[in-house]
Amino acid sequence: MAQLLDGKAVAKVLKEEIREEIVQWKEKGIRPKLAVILVGDDPASVVYARSKQKVSESLGMAFELFVMSGSTPEAEVLAQIEKLNQDQNVHGIMIELPLPKGIAKEKIMAAVRPDKDVDGVHPINRGYILSGEEGLFPATPQSCIELLIRSGVQIAGKHVVIVGRGETVGKPLVFLILKHNATVTICHSKTPDLGAFTRQADIVIAAVGRAKLIKKDMIKQGAIVVDAGINETPEGICGDVDFEAVKEVADLISPVPGGVGSLTTALIMRNVLKGIVLQGGKR
Ligand code: NAP
Numbered sequence: 001m002a003q004l005l006d007g008k009a010v011a012k013v014l015k016e017e018i019r020e021e022i023v024q025w026k027e028k029g030i031r032p033k034l035a036v037i038l039v040g041d042d043p044a045s046v047v048y049a050r051s052k053q054k055v056s057e058s059l060g061m062a063f064e065l066f067v068m069s070g071s072t073p074e075a076e077v078l079a080q081i082e083k084l085n086q087d088q089n090v091h092g093i094m095i096e097l098p099l100p101k102g103i104a105k106e107k108i109m110a111a112v113r114p115d116k117d118v119d120g121v122h123p124i125n126r127g128y129i130l131s132g133e134e135g136l137f138p139a140t141p142q143s144c145i146e147l148l149i150r151s152g153v154q155i156a157g158k159h160v161v162i163v164g165r166g167e168t169v170g171k172p173l174v175f176l177i178l179k180h181n182a183t184v185t186i187c188h189s190k191t192p193d194l195g196a197f198t199r200q201a202d203i204v205i206a207a208v209g210r211a212k213l214i215k216k217d218m219i220k221q222g223a224i225v226v227d228a229g230i231n232e233t234p235e236g237i238c239g240d241v242d243f244e245a246v247k248e249v250a251d252l253i254s255p256v257p258g259g260v261g262s263l264t265t266a267l268i269m270r271n272v273l274k275g276i277v278l279q280g281g282k283r
Helices: 007-027 043-059 074-086 105-111 123-131 139-149 170-178 194-198 261-278
Strands: 033-039 062-068 092-095 159-163 183-187 203-206 224-227 231-233 236-238
Touching (some): 007 043, 007 261, 033 043, 033 074, 043 062, 062 074, 074 092, 074 105, 092 261, 139 170, 139 224, 139 261, 159 194, 183 194
Parallel strands (some): 033 062, 033 092, 159 183
Antiparallel strands (some): 231 236
């Protein structure tokens, strides 16, 4: 029976480290601050923004939420971003997605200063993932890696099969996990016989958005399974992995909830602190 990759326990340690680093920045006269822009009233985005506020404040980080109505013209959103880009007291900027119709997501993403782009969506940060330069990278792929490393898993030399090549999780994860010297296979909706690939994996990472897609017979005995999926079902939130069945063959498995998702907000906060350094702050 598999042991849990316990996201809540890892998040607790991570938050403690972030709290300590915030204290150190404050001693140097810098008060780390995250600004979040929420355009419209998408219910999930409201919850995510409030959760970031709660975590920021609990860690001692300053936080400001800019709520703009769903009918705000794109130019006004861009002007607000530019104000925050210029504000030396703001170290991280995040735009909650999805944006209302009529606002071009790509234009908005590219308007945030790359060294304040704590969501890791600016084209320059996307490029840095490929080049290996220091930049700000998306939280969820980082969560998958942190969860493994901090649970004592050695990634180097392992065959990692990533299911999903989405812009938010799968695609950036490919290059971030390559840096840890894994051998990487990427599967997607056009992969014939998905199980033939996942059965070869030492580590399977699912980032699809299909409830319980990964079944027991798709996992090698003793493999490690990381589930980044979040799916709403009539029975509640579940991942992309058939957890109850797969835990019988895996050595380690992350639950949903309580796995990858538990780390993501903390990793956005860690990006704010990395942003301070990229903006010229001396540790
Ligand atoms: P996405 O952009 O929709 O990408 C989904 C990927 O899954 C695509 O590459 C798609 O293939 C692939 N796929 C779809 N059906 C498949 C199938 N039957 N077999 C194999 N691959 C299949 O998703 P995303 O934004 O990257 O997010 C992925 C998951 O992570 C979602 O469940 C999302 O809710 C979750 N997520 C979690 C967090 C967190 O904090 N834990 C944060 C963000 C996202 P094609 O490319 O061929 O279409």
